[in-house]
Amino acid sequence: MFLFLYRMFRLLLAAIRGSDSPQQIAFGVALGLVIGLIPKDSLFAYLFCLFVFATSVNLLAASLSTLFFSWLGSFLDPISHQIGLFVLSLESLESTWIWLYQQPIIPWTRFNNTVVLGSLVVGLILLFPVYLSAKIIYLKCAPGVSRWLIRFWIYRQLLGRRKMAEFVGVEP
Amino acid sequence: MIKWKYVMVRLAILVLFLTTIHYGSGPVLSWALTSTTEWLTGSKLEIDQLKASPFQTHLTVGRVALTSPGNPMENLLEFSNGYLRLDRNALFRKKVIITEGRLNEIRLGATRQVPSEVGEIPAPKPVESRLLNDRLEGMGEKIVGGMTSFLTKRFDENFETVRFSKEMMDRWRGEYQVLMGQAKKAEQRVREIRNLSLALRENPLNTLRDLPRIEQAVRDSQTIKVDLNQIKQALRRHRVQMAKDRGEIVSTKNRDLQRIREIQVSGKLNGQTLSQLMVGKIHGRRVDQAIGWIRWLRTHFPHPEKSLETLRDRGQTIRFPGIIEEPDFLVRNLSLGGYAEIDERSFEFTGALVGLTTQPRRYGKPTYLHLQSTGDIGFNLKGMVDRTGDINRDRIIFHIPALQIAEQTVDVDQRVGLRIGKTRLEIRGRIELAGEQLTGKVTTVQTGVSMEMLSALDGRMASDFIGTVNGELASLRKFETTAHLSGSLDRPSWKLSSDLGPQLAEVFNGTLAEVYASKKNLLRSKLNHQTEEVISELGNLLQAKETLLVEFLQTHGQEVLQLNERIGALMERTGLRFR
Numbered sequence: 001m002f003l004f005l006y007r008m009f010r011l012l013l014a015a016i017r018g019s020d021s022p023q024q025i026a027f028g029v030a031l032g033l034v035i036g037l038i039p040k041d042s043l044f045a046y047l048f049c050l051f052v053f054a055t056s057v058n059l060l061a062a063s064l065s066t067l068f069f070s071w072l073g074s075f076l077d078p079i080s081h082q083i084g085l086f087v088l089s090l091e092s093l094e095s096t097w098i099w100l101y102q103q104p105i106i107p108w109t110r111f112n113n114t115v116v117l118g119s120l121v122v123g124l125i126l127l128f129p130v131y132l133s134a135k136i137i138y139l140k141c142a143p144g145v146s147r148w149l150i151r152f153w154i155y156r157q158l159l160g161r162r163k164m165a166e167f168v169g170v171e172p
Numbered sequence: 173m174i175k176w177k178y179v180m181v182r183l184a185i186l187v188l189f190l191t192t193i194h195y196g197s198g199p200v201l202s203w204a205l206t207s208t209t210e211w212l213t214g215s216k217l218e219i220d221q222l223k224a225s226p227f228q229t230h231l232t233v234g235r236v237a238l239t240s241p242g243n244p245m246e247n248l249l250e251f252s253n254g255y256l257r258l259d260r261n262a263l264f265r266k267k268v269i270i271t272e273g274r275l276n277e278i279r280l281g282a283t284r285q286v287p288s289e290v291g292e293i294p295a296p297k298p299v300e301s302r303l304l305n306d307r308l309e310g311m312g313e314k315i316v317g318g319m320t321s322f323l324t325k326r327f328d329e330n331f332e333t334v335r336f337s338k339e340m341m342d343r344w345r346g347e348y349q350v351l352m353g354q355a356k357k358a359e360q361r362v363r364e365i366r367n368l369s370l371a372l373r374e375n376p377l378n379t380l381r382d383l384p385r386i387e388q389a390v391r392d393s394q395t396i397k398v399d400l401n402q403i404k405q406a407l408r409r410h411r412v413q414m415a416k417d418r419g420e421i422v423s424t425k426n427r428d429l430q431r432i433r434e435i436q437v438s439g440k441l442n443g444q445t446l447s448q449l450m451v452g453k454i455h456g457r458r459v460d461q462a463i464g465w466i467r468w469l470r471t472h473f474p475h476p477e478k479s480l481e482t483l484r485d486r487g488q489t490i491r492f493p494g495i496i497e498e499p500d501f502l503v504r505n506l507s508l509g510g511y512a513e514i515d516e517r518s519f520e521f522t523g524a525l526v527g528l529t530t531q532p533r534r535y536g537k538p539t540y541l542h543l544q545s546t547g548d549i550g551f552n553l554k555g556m557v558d559r560t561g562d563i564n565r566d567r568i569i570f571h572i573p574a575l576q577i578a579e580q581t582v583d584v585d586q587r588v589g590l591r592i593g594k595t596r597l598e599i600r601g602r603i604e605l606a607g608e609q610l611t612g613k614v615t616t617v618q619t620g621v622s623m624e625m626l627s628a629l630d631g632r633m634a635s636d637f638i639g640t641v642n643g644e645l646a647s648l649r650k651f652e653t654t655a656h657l658s659g660s661l662d663r664p665s666w667k668l669s670s671d672l673g674p675q676l677a678e679v680f681n682g683t684l685a686e687v688y689a690s691k692k693n694l695l696r697s698k699l700n701h702q703t704e705e706v707i708s709e710l711g712n713l714l715q716a717k718e719t720l721l722v723e724f725l726q727t728h729g730q731e732v733l734q735l736n737e738r739i740g741a742l743m744e745r746t747g748l749r750f751r
Contacts, residue, residue, distance in 0.1 A: 039486055053182055081487045088490045098492045104264035115487030 022142075026134035028058035032065020033130050034123035037073040037080070042116045043108040061134075076122065077115050084118030197224045201231070215239050215248055229263065231256040237284075244287035251510060252277035262498065270503045278510025278521075333425045333699055337706035340417055344410075344710060348717040351406055355724050358399050362728050365389045365396075365735045372742055379742060386739060393732050393739075400725050400732070407721055414714050418707050425703040432695045435688065441680045447673025450582055450590065451653050455668060458599065459614050459655045462568070463664050466603050466610075469557050469566045470661060499531035508543065512551075517575070519549040532559035550574055566605040573598050577618070587629055590676075593622035608660040615654045623648055637687045644679040651675060 031052050038045045052062045073080075088097060100106050110116045149155040202222040209217040221234030237250035256273035263269075368389050372379055379386070491497070508523040523543035529535045538558035545551035550573040558565035575597040582590045595618045603612035623645040627638045651672035659665040 053185060077486055084487060085490075094492065097490075098495060101492055101495060102265075104261065107266035108264075110266075110489070112490045112492065113487045114490065118487070 022135050022138045024056060025058040025061045025138055026131045027055075028052070028061030029065040029134040030127045030131040031057060032062040032067075033069045033126060034120070035062070036066045036069025036071075037076065037119040037123045039073075039110070039113070039116055039119065040070075042110040042113070043105070044111070044116065044120055047109075073119060076119070080118030080122055081114045082118065083121050084114030084116065087117055087121060088112065088114060194225045194227060197226060198222045209238070229258045229260045231258065239284070240281070245284050247279070247282045247284055250279050250282055251275045256506075259504075266500070267498050268501045269498065270506060272505050272507070273503070274507040274509070276509050278508055278512075280510070280512040331428050331699055331702070332431075333421065333428045333703050333706075336424045337421055337703065340421060341706060341709060341713075344414065344417070344713055347410060348713065351403055351410075351721060352717065354399060354403055355721055358396050358403075359724065359728060361392050361396055362731055362735070365393055365739075366731070369735050369738050369742075372739075376742065376745070386743070390736065390739060393736050396728070396732050400729050403721060404725055407718055411714070411718070414710060418710060421703060421707060421710075425699060428699050429696060432692050432699070435692060435695075441677040443674030443677040444669070445673065446677050446680075447653070447670035448668055450672055450676065451670055452668055455614070455616065455653050455655055455670075456666075458616065459657065459664075459666050462570070462601050462603055462614055463610070463657070463661075465555075466566050466568050466605050467661055469555060469568070470564065470605060497534055499529040499535045501530045502535060503528040512543075517549060519545045519547040519551060521545045521551065523553075532557075536560055538565070563607045564605075565607075567603070569602045571598075571600050575599065581626070587627065589626040591624045591626055592618075593624070594620075595622075596620050603657060605661060608662075610657055610659055610661055610664050612657045613654055614657070614666075615652065617650065617652045619650045621649050621651060622646075633687055633691055636690070637683055640683045640686060641679055644683055648675050648679065 031048060035045055035048045035052070038048070052059065087093070097112065101112060111120070199222070201224045202219045205222070206217045206219060209215070216239040218235075218237040218239070219233060220236070223232045231254075233254040233256070235250065235252055236254065237247045240246040240248040254273065254275040256270045259267070259269040259271050368382065368385055372382065372386070503525060504527070506525040506528070508525060509521070511518055511520055513519075521543050523541065526540045526542075527535065527537050528539045532539070538556050538560060541553070541555035541557075543551070543553040551570075552572075553568065553570040555569075556565070556567040558567075577595045577597045579591065579593050582592065598617040598619070599614070600616075601612065601614040603610070603614070605611075625638050625641045625645065627634060629635075629638070651670060653668065653670035653672060655666040655668055657664060657666045
């Protein structure tokens with residue numbers, strides 16, 4: 001029983017740690033940005049969460065990024081509101097919005113809220129630049145940061161024995 | 173090749189996530205409902221158990237209690253369990269629409285075992301409506317007080333005839349006493365003369381010796397003659413005077429009769445005043461209760477300005493033109509069943525709540541509440557809350573066709589009361605509130621009434637009055653009372669009208685008039701009797717004394733003449749003469 005629980009815990013850690021290629025970590029950060037910016041009473045936030053779970057992005061990076069950008073998002077509300085208001089007020093899109101609003105499930109996204117749509121637009125616009133930036137930063141800073149972090153027990157547990165061996169250059 | 177490790181882990185997280193949503197929805201919804209209700213109504217909401225899941229389209233809820241604001245020991249409303257069916261399509265469109273549901277074992281105003289935490293919630297102001305008839309307050313008691321004092325009043329000592337006749341009798345007795353005294357003195361002197369005459373007849377030799385006495389007797393007989401003449405004249409005068417006095421007694425009697433005719437009830441009982449006195453307070457309580465209901469509706473039902481949307485302060489929700497939207501929260505039809513209390517009597521009811529929404533303007537229709545009893549007490553209540561326009565409108569229509577009312581006693585006066593036996597009460601009411609303007613009326617009809625007047629009054633007239641009134645009250649079997657409401661919700665006022673007061677006033681006034689007439693007849697006959705008695709007594713006195721005196725005058729008048737002649741003859745025989 002204890003072994004089973006331990007294995008499950010290890011699996012959970014592995015899932016959270018996920019794949020740790022620079023692309024996967026950078027994509028986790030970018031998706032975390034989108035999720036973090038969008039208000040959580042919108043279905044958009046949960047759809048992106050589902051997407052994070054469905055792909056092999058780094059969940060730890062995505063989670064930390066979500067937390068950070070959720071905090072930052074509250075300061076960006078005025079900008080998001082302006083952008084959302086602009087988009088929702090476009091006459092050319094009005095029929096599209098009306099059609100969307102009348103479809104099932106879509107109203108749960110609260111896309112007709114200026115902050116929700118504005119945050120989504122901002123998140124989608126920043127998705128690729130953040131991905132690129134995160135990738136570059138990771139490649140430059142990861143070795144140094146990892147050396148510093150390895151001193152902590154929690155990081156070592158998250159990293160796992162195999163990765164630890166790889167890190168110190170020994171076959172497991 | 174499938175990476176099972178990867179799939180299994182994400183599947184486990186997904187299952188964990190969905191399980192959390194499934195089992196966590198109930199507590200989260202419970203918290204949301206509690207906080208929202210407390211914010212909307214100002215009352216504490218307690219939910220024991222709520223089962224909800226996004227994978228089901230119904231909610232089941234255990235015991236729910238909405239506390240009474242300001243009263244920690246009372247629940248405004250509570251129910252044992254409930255079932256709510258949600259519209260699935262509406263849920264997909266982010267609308268919570270309860271298509272049908274049922275709340276069971278609802279209790280209104282139930283007492284709590286544990287006090288609720290309502291410290292911050294201000295207690296609602298008790299309804300204190302103002303009776304517009306108030307200017308008449310106290311008049312009923314005053315008039316009835318006048319009636320009771322009249323019923324116990326004594327009149328007999330006030331007859332002038334009685335007083336005058338007594339004086340007259342005393343005077344005449346004195347007059348005849350004087351005459352009889354004079355007659356007796358004359359008789360005494362006659363007796364002396366007679367004795368002298370007899371003495372002289374037996375022994376004429378003494379004539380010389382008794383000459384001075386004889387001389388005196390002759391003079392006395394002259395005086396007696398004069399006295400007897402005076403008595404005769406006095407008798408003649410008295411006869412004339414007594415006829416005048418009799419006339420005077422009759423005049424006095426006529427004045428007394430006039431006074432009796434002028435005796436009237438100091439003030440007639442006013443029906444409206446009496447209605448207020450009899451049913452004002454009881455009806456006032458019912459009116460206040462009904463106003464309390466509509467005040468509750470106005471206070472606790474959602475206002476457009478207090479909708480749930482104001483909770484969201486992030487951004488602006490755009491409404492697209494041309495879309496007819498349903499409200500975010502709507503109860504289409506909710507069946508209700510439970511217990512309530514009216515006039516301290518519990519009854520079971522069923523009902524329905526239709527069109528309850530947090531966005532009434534968007535819904536465009538009022539909310540309707542319909543409650544009806546299923547037990548012995550028939551009860552029907554229809555409520556309407558309209559928040560769709562610029563003016564908030566509330567309306568309640570209620571009808572309780574037959575409510576058994578226990579025996580009650582109403583104190584009319586400190587010494588007079590009215591016992592109303594067990595009756596059947598029908599209550600009808602319609603109260604409307606448009607903006608702040610209150611209108612409507614509450615009518616009660618009491619049938620099968622049996623009334624009895626209770627009295628602690630002494631005296632025959634009072635007991636006659638009570639007896640007659642109770643006889644008349646036996647025919648009063650029904651009365652109706654109506655309160656016409658006006659004013660505002662904060663300053664409600666009402667005007668009372670009832671046919672009880674006029675009916676009672678008719679009985680009281682009629683009986684009082686009868687008792688008065690009877691009393692006046694009694695007084696008249698008593699006066700006539702007393703007067704006749706006095707006049708007859710005077711007549712008897714006159715006759716008796718006159719007979720005596722006339723007989724005396726005749727007897728002694730002749731005797732004096734005879735004595736005079738006898739003494740004269742004696743003097744001639746003896747050859748003596750007076751100087």
